[in-house]
Amino acid sequence: MSNPGEKRGLTYADSGVSIEEGDRFAASIMRHMRKTHGPRVLANEGGFAGLFRLDFNEQLFKRNFKHPVLVAATDGVGTKIKLGIEVDMYEPLGVDLVAMSVNDLVVQGADPLFFLDYIAAHKVEPAVLERVIRGISQACQVCGCALLGGETAELNDLYAPGDIDLAGFAVGVLELDRAIDTERVEAGDIVIGLESDGVHSNGFSLVRGIMKQAGLDPSKVHDELDTERTFGEVLMTPTRLYAAPITKLLRRYKVKKVISGMAHITGGGLAGNLNRALHDGVDAVIDRGAWAPPPVFAFLQAQGNIDSQEMDRVFNMGIGYALIVRPTFAGSVAKQLQRFGERAKVIGEIQRGTGSVRWS
Amino acid sequence: MSNPGEKRGLTYADSGVSIEEGDRFAASIMRHMRKTHGPRVLANEGGFAGLFRLDFNEQLFKRNFKHPVLVAATDGVGTKIKLGIEVDMYEPLGVDLVAMSVNDLVVQGADPLFFLDYIAAHKVEPAVLERVIRGISQACQVCGCALLGGETAELNDLYAPGDIDLAGFAVGVLELDRAIDTERVEAGDIVIGLESDGVHSNGFSLVRGIMKQAGLDPSKVHDELDTERTFGEVLMTPTRLYAAPITKLLRRYKVKKVISGMAHITGGGLAGNLNRALHDGVDAVIDRGAWAPPPVFAFLQAQGNIDSQEMDRVFNMGIGYALIVRPTFAGSVAKQLQRFGERAKVIGEIQRGTGSVRWS
Numbered sequence: 001m002s003n004p005g006e007k008r009g010l011t012y013a014d015s016g017v018s019i020e021e022g023d024r025f026a027a028s029i030m031r032h033m034r035k036t037h038g039p040r041v042l043a044n045e046g047g048f049a050g051l052f053r054l055d056f057n058e059q060l061f062k063r064n065f066k067h068p069v070l071v072a073a074t075d076g077v078g079t080k081i082k083l084g085i086e087v088d089m090y091e092p093l094g095v096d097l098v099a100m101s102v103n104d105l106v107v108q109g110a111d112p113l114f115f116l117d118y119i120a121a122h123k124v125e126p127a128v129l130e131r132v133i134r135g136i137s138q139a140c141q142v143c144g145c146a147l148l149g150g151e152t153a154e155l156n157d158l159y160a161p162g163d164i165d166l167a168g169f170a171v172g173v174l175e176l177d178r179a180i181d182t183e184r185v186e187a188g189d190i191v192i193g194l195e196s197d198g199v200h201s202n203g204f205s206l207v208r209g210i211m212k213q214a215g216l217d218p219s220k221v222h223d224e225l226d227t228e229r230t231f232g233e234v235l236m237t238p239t240r241l242y243a244a245p246i247t248k249l250l251r252r253y254k255v256k257k258v259i260s261g262m263a264h265i266t267g268g269g270l271a272g273n274l275n276r277a278l279h280d281g282v283d284a285v286i287d288r289g290a291w292a293p294p295p296v297f298a299f300l301q302a303q304g305n306i307d308s309q310e311m312d313r314v315f316n317m318g319i320g321y322a323l324i325v326r327p328t329f330a331g332s333v334a335k336q337l338q339r340f341g342e343r344a345k346v347i348g349e350i351q352r353g354t355g356s357v358r359w360s
Numbered sequence: 361m362s363n364p365g366e367k368r369g370l371t372y373a374d375s376g377v378s379i380e381e382g383d384r385f386a387a388s389i390m391r392h393m394r395k396t397h398g399p400r401v402l403a404n405e406g407g408f409a410g411l412f413r414l415d416f417n418e419q420l421f422k423r424n425f426k427h428p429v430l431v432a433a434t435d436g437v438g439t440k441i442k443l444g445i446e447v448d449m450y451e452p453l454g455v456d457l458v459a460m461s462v463n464d465l466v467v468q469g470a471d472p473l474f475f476l477d478y479i480a481a482h483k484v485e486p487a488v489l490e491r492v493i494r495g496i497s498q499a500c501q502v503c504g505c506a507l508l509g510g511e512t513a514e515l516n517d518l519y520a521p522g523d524i525d526l527a528g529f530a531v532g533v534l535e536l537d538r539a540i541d542t543e544r545v546e547a548g549d550i551v552i553g554l555e556s557d558g559v560h561s562n563g564f565s566l567v568r569g570i571m572k573q574a575g576l577d578p579s580k581v582h583d584e585l586d587t588e589r590t591f592g593e594v595l596m597t598p599t600r601l602y603a604a605p606i607t608k609l610l611r612r613y614k615v616k617k618v619i620s621g622m623a624h625i626t627g628g629g630l631a632g633n634l635n636r637a638l639h640d641g642v643d644a645v646i647d648r649g650a651w652a653p654p655p656v657f658a659f660l661q662a663q664g665n666i667d668s669q670e671m672d673r674v675f676n677m678g679i680g681y682a683l684i685v686r687p688t689f690a691g692s693v694a695k696q697l698q699r700f701g702e703r704a705k706v707i708g709e710i711q712r713g714t715g716s717v718r719w720s
Contacts, residue, residue: 042429042536046636048467048624049433053536069402070430073409074476074511074529082517107408116434118478118527151527153436157568158525165518167478167511169434169529176402176413208517264408276406 025126029150032130032137036147041114050148052114054173064254067176071110074169075100078267080204080236085162087218087232090128093166094135096201099239101170102143103264103321106246107277109180110172114148115140118167122159124152132166135238143243145170178250182279184260189350190330191274191284195343196320198294200239202267203314207235210304225295234296242321245340249333258333261324265316271357272313274322283353284324287360290347293318324350385486389510392490392497396507401474410508412474414533424614427536431470434529435460438627440564440596445522447578447592450488453526454495456561459599461530462503463624463681466606467637469540470532474508475500478527482519484512492526495598503603505530538610542639544620545710550690551634551644553707554697556680558654560599562627563674567595570664585655594656602681605700609693618693621684625676631717632673634682643713644684647720650707653678684710 042051054068055061077096084093094117102112117136119129129152140147159165199207211218218232225234242264253259261277263270274284297318301311311317325333330346337344348360402411414428415421437456444453454477462472477496479489489512500507519525559567571578578592585594602624613619621637623630634644657678661671671677685693690706697704708720 042539044468048464048636049431049470049532051468051534051539052430052432054428054430068414070412070414070473070531071409072412072474072476072508072529072531074478074509076478076480076511076513076515078513079515079517081515104408108404108411110409113430114432116432116529118434118436118529120436120525120527148432149434151434151436153438155436155439155441155525157439157442157565158523159518160520163518165480165515165525167480167527167529169432169476169478171430171432171531172409174411179402179411205516276408 021126025130028130029133032133033147035137036140036145038146041146041148050114050116052146052148065173065175069174069176069179071105071108071172071174072170073101073104074167075104076165076167077201078204079208080201081164081166083204083208083218083232083235085164087236089233089236090131091135092236092238094132095139095238095241097166097168098136098139098143098145099241099243100201100266101168102145102241102243103239105170105172106243106250107180107262107264108174109178109250110174111247112143112145112170112172112243114146114171116148116169117150118153119150119164120153120155120159121164122156122161124154132164139241142241144247178254180259180261182261182277184257185278185282185324185350186260187282187350187352188327189260189324190327190346191286191348191350192323192325192330192334192337193291193319193345193347194242194321194337195291195345196265196294196316196318197240198237198296199235200316200320202316206304206314207300210300210306214303216303222299225299240320245337245342246321248340249336252336258329259323259325263322265320265322267314269312269315269317270319270322274357275355277324278355280355281352282350282355284348284357285351285360286348286357291318291345319347322347381486385490388490389493392493393507395497396500396505398506401506401508410474410476412506412508425533425535429534429536429539431465431468431532431534432530433461433464434527435464436525436527437561438564439568440561441524441526443564443568443578443592443595445524447596449592449596450491451495452596452598454492455499455598455601457526457528458496458499458503458505459601460561460626461528462505462601462603463599465530465532466603466610467540467622467624468534469538469610470534471607472503472505472530472532472603474506474531476508476529477510478513479510479524480513480515480519481524482516482521484514492524499601502601504607538614540619540621542621542637544617545638545642545684546620547642547710547712548687549620549684549710550687550706551646551708551710552683552685552690552694552697553651553679553705554600554602554681555651555703555705556625556654556676556678557600558597558656559595560676560680562676566664566666566674567660570660570666574663576663582659585659600680605697605702606681608700609696612696618689619683619685623682625680625682627674629672629675629677630679630682634717635715637684638715640715641712642710642715644708644717645711645720646708646717651678651705679707682707
């Protein structure tokens with residue numbers, strides 16, 4: 001059951017997949033992986049692990065990294081998987097998987113290097129799993145991250161027919177001198193929020209609870225949400241790959257310490273994640289009027305009769321990523337992020353406090 | 361649901377775990393993680409990702425790594441999980457999880473650096489999951505590998521009550537000039553096998569099938585297997601952490617290219633893994649008489665009436681790791697591995713061939 005490198009660890013004979021089908025699947029995985037491989041990925045066909053060169057002695061690497069620190073994160077996509085299976089949308093799950101880990105890496109100030117996936121299924125259905133891997137590969141390409149390996153496990157007595165689970169692992173590199181340090185956050189710093197694309201991949205236990213209770217059909221179009229996409233499609237919108245614009249931004253500020261903190265807004269919401277970027281002497285004071293949450297949140301809240309505090313605790317409520325920046329640079333940081341395609345807004349400021357997020 | 365660094369991403373309020381119990385769980389995880397942390401792990405309490413310093417500019421690192429390559433592997437432990445749950449043995453699953461990935465790393469010649477885990481459960485039961493993490497931490501300590509982060513996901517509609525799944529992810533570093541290269545394998549090289557401790561963590565779908573069909577009770581003691589341990593305990597014996605002795609061995613041969621190939625014997629058996637260390641011009645010719653498989657294999661074969669080819673294809677049959685070494689060094693390599701506690705034996709030799717494993 002071993003694998004990475006370029007070989008995935010499944011004996012297809014065990015799984016009812018024909019040898020031809022298995023070979024096609026393996027070839028298609030390889031194709032998706034190769035799309036993400038730059039010259040730093042070393043060929044290791046049939047190897048036991050994936051190999052990624054650090055370019056240690058190259059001038060560019062030497063100049064940028066005096067004290068390199070590896071940064072690693074792992075995450076899954078939670079019960080969004082169940083909805084993805086129900087509405088037959090697997091690519092977004094792959095994108096979510098990459099986003100959840102890689103967005104966490106860049107919060108620390110890291111440059112993403114590579115990603116590995118673990119896919120477990122009741123039964124290996126190549127056509128389905130290939131769609132997950134396609135999503136993973138596309139997201140890796142967007143983030144400049146090599147898909148270095150992965151494991152496909154067929155565990156038919158652990159998963160119900162049709163079910164899968166996903167885990168993702170991402171590694172990046174960071175120059176110690178440029179690491180994000182919560183101690184640098186100061187009163188007067190500005191909070192910039194990057195809008196989300198919807199629910200992303202947290203809170204789906206609640207979403208599915210609401211759908212069940214209110215009898216919501218994911219195949220229906222609700223005009224107040226989207227005039228074309230179904231409710232299911234709106235919900236499946238993948239987590240935004242903030243890693244891409246944030247990496248670009250960080251490369252522009254190699255010398256100046258413009259950014260004093262960042263947060264990827266996942267389970268726990270804005271208050272439960274942005275606080276992780278604060279030390280005990282400051283609060284982030286957020287102006288809710290600064291952005292308009294996507295309509296899916298009001299819709300879910302109304303359908304489920306959920307109180308607002310619970311909504312704030314479970315969902316991103318429209319802000320998927322936040323940056324704390326020095327006031328003199330707030331305008332230019334926001335403008336650059338907008339140029340990279342983000343809906344970036346000033347959403348609050350840092351004041352003296354006790355390490356919490358408050359609403360203004 | 362995000363996490364690593366030193367904070368795991370679960371809101372315990374959602375899970376019926378009390379705040380106190382949740383805090384105790386978090387503290388115990390942290391304790392297990394810290395036991396694995398050397399000075400290269402940077403404190404990042406509450407951070408979004410784990411940080412591992414590369415010691416880039418230290419003399420020792422500089423001397424050893426001119427062209428460093430990161431090596432990464434991911435794996436799970438398959439349906440051994442179901443047996444572990446049934447017989448209430450969770451620590452060995454943690455050890456297996458680390459072994460599966462870290463043993464793959466050292467096959468490439470890498471020095472293990474750090475490990476991350478993903479644990480998904482129907483319900484977070486701190487007492488149970490702590491035992492998994494204890495096993496992970498212990499195995500990481502043996503391999504000199506930092507447990508840098510992890511994710512605990514409660515997915516109650518994906519897993520049946522009591523069920524869990526595990527995925528592990530390991531990263532190591534390798535000097536490119538010392539990378540294992542299948543092209544170096546030559547006719548005349550000697551194959552050294554390291555004995556396994558039993559089934560390890562592959563083939564448990566078959567094991568459980570045999571147990572069910574033959575009505576085998578895991579709580580029974582079979583004298584032919586072990587006069588003290590139950591059948592379940594014998595089966596749950598964790599995968600040997602070959603990474604530890606192999607890392608020590610590799611450090612002794614930094615200059616001389618003594619080892620031309622290695623293989624971690626997992627699903628696919630000796631023939632299906634050792635072949636990955638061969639190029640197309642050589643065969644590994646193995647003498648089955650060179651070692652005695654642990655009695656559990658004959659027992660399973662008899663109980664399930666399994667044919668020998670199937671046994672060879674599914675199980676390690678007593679050899680869990682294999683090295684291909686230059687003939688002049690075979691004796692000293694075997695002796696060193698024995699000194700490190702391995703049952704190391706010459707089990708075959710390399711001959712001209714077509715890239716396969718044959719029996720002599």
